[in-house]
Amino acid sequence: MFLNFRRMRKCKWLQLMTTCLVLSVVMVCWEQMENSVFSHVKSYSYRYLVNGFTYINKSLTIPREQARTFSNFDYLLDHPDKCVNKDVLLLLFVKTSPENIERRNAIRSTWGNETYIQKSLGVTVRVMFVLGAIQTKKEEPLWSKRRGQKKLVQEDSLHGDLVQQDFLDSFHNLTLKLILQFHWKHHHCAHARFLMTADDDIFVHMPNLVSYLQDVSSRGVTDFWIGRVHRGAPPIRNKDSKYYVSYEMYQWLSYPDYTAGAGYVVSRDVADKVYHATLTLNASLYIDDVFMGICANAVGVSPQEHVYFSGENKAPYHPCIFDRMMTSHGHVEDIYDLWKAATHPRVKQRTSGLTGRLYCAAVKMALLCNPYHFTTYPCKAAFL
Structure with a gap:
């Protein structure tokens, strides 16, 4: 009897511990479900049942004078004549940071080599690297920033492909880089048939892309915007996330459809429409691909999925x-x-x-x- 009683107490103790463990796991999973699954359900419900994107456009529309503050930065490095007297098939902007010189050199030597593209593919593609001003830590002396800028000037004098404006180069200023690209195209390369924006850790299969865009151009396609499409994506409200967006910044349950900012292509007419949208929209939302979706939605353009534009990871090697x-x-x-x-x-x-x-x-x-x-x-x- 004594042994059985001890065994029973031990079993009850194990049951209690197991129950507590299961409840803990459920609570953690429930929080994750609430943050991800439920937010996506609410987002899709809003997108397909309420579909109040017209209200989003109205809420983000601001006076032109105020919108100009997101684009009215001085150029530190620029090449406004890059497209003059050239039949440019593609104007390709690579978002980069000042310190990523090795990435830029790798792109210049491989898929972004303009000379190779011209000779081997028979078309003109202009590859430009867009960046903001060098950001230094508080403890770093001023001369460190000046030395870094001097290196950029030397790099640009050698390659002639950097476009830099005087805003801090940071994750929270990516939308300013986006606006820079569409404004630069409008003012200096409006005749380019396509615009592409890409990260500096992207690989572009240029022969395939050029062949595809030549076909699209020959068919006179308009309202063209391709990439990896995100549909019904909700804002992330978790403050620990890199992509956290407050209700004050964006109060709605769903983002308009957009393409992943890692790499997408738009036609000339879409680039022009997006440029005009940036003249009246509040660009304080620092997630650049989402802001692109807001601009496109405001002018009635929808993204199209291209299955061979990559998502977050590397494509299989084969x-x-x-x-x-x-x-x-x-x-x-x-x-x-x-x-x-x-x-x-x-x-x-x-x-x-x-x-x-x-x-x-x-x-x-x-x-x-x-x-x-x-x-x-x-x-x-x-x-x-």
Whole structure:
């Protein structure tokens, strides 16, 4: 009896501990569900049932004089004649930070090499790096900032491709970089048929992209905006998140549809419409791709999904992927190797013909219809 009693007390103690553990896990998961799942449900409900984006546009519309404060910065580095007397297919802006010189050099040597593009692809593409003013820590002396700016001036004198305005280069000023790009195009390269914005850790398969844009241009397509589309995304209200947005900054339950800021392309007419939208919209929302969605929504333009524009992670390394690739995200050290592999003539040899197409269909199904790769290309890309 004594042993049974002790055994019973021990079992009850274990049950109590197990119950407390389960409740703790449930509470943590419930908080995560409330922050993610429930917020997405509310966002989709707002988007499809209420659809009050017209109210969003009205709430963010401000006088032109006030809107001008988001674009009226002095240029520290500029090349306003970059597009003069050139038939520019694509004006490509790379968002970069002052210290990322190695990334810029890697892009200049690979997919962003204008000379290669002109000679090998037969088109003019202008690649510009956009950045803000150097930001220093409080304990750093003033001469450190001056030395950093001097290095940028030297880099620009060598390559002639930096566009810099006098606002602090920081995550919270990304929207100012976005506005800079559309204003620069409007004033200095309005005739470029397409505009692309990309991060400096993006890989762009330039031969594929150029071929695609040439086809689009020949068909006279308008209202063109492609990339990795986010639909019904809710604002993040978690203050610990990098993307936290307060109710004061954005009070609505859902963002208008937008493309991931890592890389997207718009046609000339869309670029012009977005430019005019920036003249009357409050740009204090510092998430630049969301602000792009707000601008586009204000002028009646919707994003279109392109399955070979990458999500958050790197695309799988395989010739069958390279054959259709447009962008891939998260490349710094491996950009040289990827450029060499993705543009090698052997890629087209292995993927052409009936045998190559059947082989690639099977490979892409295995690589893309895989839950571990859902943030690169979607499964449906395997069937296109």
